Amino acid sequence: MDDGLLVPGCSDGMAAFAGIGGTIVLVCNHENWPGDASVGPWGPNLERLAIVPRHAIYDAGSGVTPGNGGTTTIVFDPRKRRVLRRHLSLAGTEWNCAGGPTPWGSWLSCEESFQDEGISFQSGVVLRRERRHGYVFEVPSGNPALVEPVPLKSMGRFEHEAAAVSSESGVVYMTEDRHESLFYRFLPRSPGRLADGGRLQALAINGSPGHDTRNWLTDGRVALRRAMPVSWVDLDNVDGDSNDLRLRGREKGAAIFARGEGLCSIGHDFAFSCTIGGPDRLGQVFLYSPSQFEGKPGETDRAGQLQLFAEATSDSLLRNADNMVAAPWGDLLVCEDTADHCGLVGVRPDGSQYVIADNAYSNSELAGVCFSPDGSVLFVNVQYPGLTLAISGPWPAN
Numbered sequence: 030m031d032d033g034l035l036v037p038g039c040s041d042g043m044a045a046f047a048g049i050g051g052t053i054v055l056v057c058n059h060e061n062w063p064g065d066a067s068v069g070p071w072g073p074n075l076e077r078l079a080i081v082p083r084h085a086i087y088d089a090g091s092g093v094t095p096g097n098g099g100t101t102t103i104v105f106d107p108r109k110r111r112v113l114r115r116h117l118s119l120a121g122t123e124w125n126c127a128g129g130p131t132p133w134g135s136w137l138s139c140e141e142s143f144q145d146e147g148i149s150f151q152s153g154v155v156l157r158r159e160r161r162h163g164y165v166f167e168v169p170s171g172n173p174a175l176v177e178p179v180p181l182k183s184m185g186r187f188e189h190e191a192a193a194v195s196s197e198s199g200v201v202y203m204t205e206d207r208h209e210s211l212f213y214r215f216l217p218r219s220p221g222r223l224a225d226g227g228r229l230q231a232l233a234i235n236g237s238p239g240h241d242t243r244n245w246l247t248d249g250r251v252a253l254r255r256a257m258p259v260s261w262v263d264l265d266n267v268d269g270d271s272n273d274l275r276l277r278g279r280e281k282g283a284a285i286f287a288r289g290e291g292l293c294s295i296g297h298d299f300a301f302s303c304t305i306g307g308p309d310r311l312g313q314v315f316l317y318s319p320s321q322f323e324g325k326p327g328e329t330d331r332a333g334q335l336q337l338f339a340e341a342t343s344d345s346l347l348r349n350a351d352n353m354v355a356a357p358w359g360d361l362l363v364c365e366d367t368a369d370h371c372g373l374v375g376v377r378p379d380g381s382q383y384v385i386a387d388n389a390y391s392n393s394e395l396a397g398v399c400f401s402p403d404g405s406v407l408f409v410n411v412q413y414p415g416l417t418l419a420i421s422g423p424w425p426a427n
Contacts, residue, residue, distance in 0.1 A: 030070075030101065031115060032080070032116040032174070033077060034116075035069070035072060035077065036115065037059035037101065038059065038415040039060045039061050039413065039415055040396065040397060040416070040417055041058040041059065041125065041410065042057075042125075042128045042129075042138075042139075043397030043398075043410060043417070044056055045401050045406075045408055046130070046134055046171075047402040051106075052104050052106055052113065053104075053401050053406065054105075054170045054171070055102070055103040055399075055408060055417065056101075056102050056118060056136035056138075056168055057103065057397060057410065057417065058099075058100055058126060058128055058397070059097070059100065059101065060098060060124055060125055060126045060412070061096075061097035061123065061124070062098075062123055062151075063088070063090050063094040063095060063096050063156055065154075070099075070101075081117075084177075085121075085175040085177065086120045087119075087160060087180070088123070088158055089121060090121075090159065093157050094156045096121040096122045096123045098124055098140070099117060099118070099121065100118045100125060100136065101115055101116065102115065102116055102118040102168075102170070107401060107406055107419075110419065110421070116175075119138055119175070119178060120175055121160075123140060123142050124140055124142040125138050126141035126189070127190050127192075127204075127290070127292070127352060128189075128191060129191055129192035129193045129293070131221075132194055134169065134170050135168060135169045135170060136169075137165050137166070137192040137201070138165070138166045138168055139191065139192060139203070140162050140163055140166075140189055141189060141190060141206050142162040143187060144161065144162040145270075146159055160180075163186040163188065164180035164181060164186060165181045165185075166179065167179070167181065181223050182268040183215070183227050183228075184201065184203070184215045184227075185203070185215075185264070185268070186269060187272065187275065190203070190204040190205055190206040191289075191291055191293075191352070192292065193292045195323070196294075197323075198319070199220025200217075200319070200323055201214065201217065201223070202214050202215075202292060203215065203292070204286075204290060204291075206289060207288065208288060209275060209279070210285065210286050210287075210303075211231040211274075211275045211278045211283050211285065211289075212284070212286060212315075213230065214261060214324075215227055215230075216228045228263060229263075229267045230261040231262050231275075231278040231283035231284075232259050232260075232317070233261065233282040234257050234258075234259055234284050235258045235259060235260055237249075238282030239279050239284070240284045241284075242284055242287075243285065243286065243306050243307075243313075244308055244313070245310070250308075252337065253336075253339075253340060253380075254337070255337070256334040257334060257335045257336065258332040258334055259333050259334065260332060265277075284335075286303045286306065286315075287303040287310070287313065288303055290303065290350065290351045290352070290366070291350065291352040291363065293354050293355055293361075295359075296359075297318070298317060298318045299317045300314055300315070300316050300361055301315055302350035304349045307340040307341055308342075309343055311341035311343070312340075312341040313337060314340075314347075314353075314361065315335060316335070316336050318333055318334045318335075319333045338376075338380065339382075345382060346383070347376065349365055349366050349367040350363045350366075351364045351395075351396065352396045352398055356400070357400060357425070359378060360377050361375070361376040362375055362385060363375075363398075364394065364398050364409065365394065367394075369392050370387065370388070370392075371388045371393065371394045372388060390411055390416070391411060391413060391414070393411050393413035393414075395409050395410065395411060395412070397409060397410035397417070400424075404422075404424060405422050405423070406419050406422070407420040408420070
């Protein structure tokens, strides 16, 4: 890359921002663990680690197993269809899976990890960590170099997946990649300034505490397109030593989901995927409609609503939904993370589905789907070996 580091592997979540002079700025996650230097930015023998000052690396792994995840920032010229610049923008984190853009032009990069500092042994590798992991980090899209890696601890320590921010309320919604995950929201003390702290909560279905939305069992299944009023339970000790935040949330009545994955805003609502939900464990898509008094006292009387928007079966086009984005024409575009033949599937407001693209290159999942700010270019990652594709339109406007 232009900073002398290597392009990390395993490209995952991503968002596109307006750059200077008509350029497009992409901020891209890399879902790497610290035990494989071959996929990181430092070189196979860590020979490039010294290029970066230690204070700019969240976890240098005592110089032995530094974090190989983080983000890269790509400046792309859509007219010439070429990359103008690429650099590492967040360093020393691990398993940066998804995240989400903010209305103020930054990217929230989420660690799908829960690891303590110290020495551990994993997959035959001795790992040395200097810091705890399991956090969200903010990366301004316009930053031309590495950002200061600051964990947003008030947003919780757990196996984060994706995030989406309401442009109206400033509330941040988050998913969690666990078989019994929660759906979270973060109420910032100062909207737009997440480092100032705030409250973390988990969604509960009114009248059904601890409801299991996964539809794995016959009893209590969630029906398609049925609006369910919800409330939110407060979570404490959100930067805990034990990986039990979801369990403590369920004890308070929070609903559980089957591996929360992709998350995006669509109009005034928020769609999120659960990649192994449904009787066939082929995935679900939920839609959350916030209260007009979201996060305020009035929402008790005007509750937000949750509905099961789509549920994959052996007969559906969509399988194991993952990253997603709202298309300019109003549909959801969903990346698949299935056993083979991963593609990109469109889901219309009525639930009908259509194929946008198939991955004919490899068996890798697709990830990081997003549109340029003007809607003319669709970007998507082939996670392995780590390709970012730019697909020019014309795309329908509506």
